[in-house]
Amino acid sequence: MDMDRIRQIIDWFADAGLASFELAEGDDRIRLERPEGSGPVAVAPGAGPVASPVVPAAPVVPADPSETRIDAPLYGVCYLAPSPDAPAFITVGQAVKAGDTLCLVEAMKVLNAITAPRDGTVTEIAAPDGVEVEQGQHLVTLR
Incomplete structure (x- = not known):
């Protein structure tokens, strides 16, 4: 199943109002699965790590209002690049646009x-x- 098909399923699920959904092809x-009051939280294909839907980062308002602190939305392992031999998603001083990938957190x-x-x-x-x-741990700061 390719990522476009997975994204279509996730978009449908987000609007369907179901508590859970399973599909085999x-x-x-x-x-x-959707815990009460939240969006989909798990994509569990048969085997191996896969890219999941985008998990919105939990921005926290720091003391400096021009900064946005990005915290981990869930417990897992943080990866700063898509693979060990690939360049990092971001570097300090780099400009990013809203929606750009900052890092990956692998969970289950x-x-x-x-x-x-946001842009920054x-x-x-x-x-x-x-x-x-840990969930809530500081990952990245944007200005």
Whole structure:
């Protein structure tokens, strides 16, 4: 199942108002679950890590109103690049647009893209590559 098909299913699920949904197509399997009052939280294909739908980052208003602090929306392992031999998604001083991928957080073999909530410049990368992060832990700061 390709990512476009997965995104279509997730978009449909977001509007359907269902608590959970499971689909099998050949050897591929996808399961979406929604805890009360929230959007889909899990995409669990049959095996191996896959890219998941975008997980909105949890921006926290820091003391400096010109900064936006991006915290981990869930527990997992933080990756600053799409693969070990690829360049990092961001560097300090880099300009980013709203929706740009800042890092990935892998939870239960699902890679969750953490995206910029607004346009800005990266002023801090607080989470090292390949380390476990807690839900709410500081990942990136934008100015």
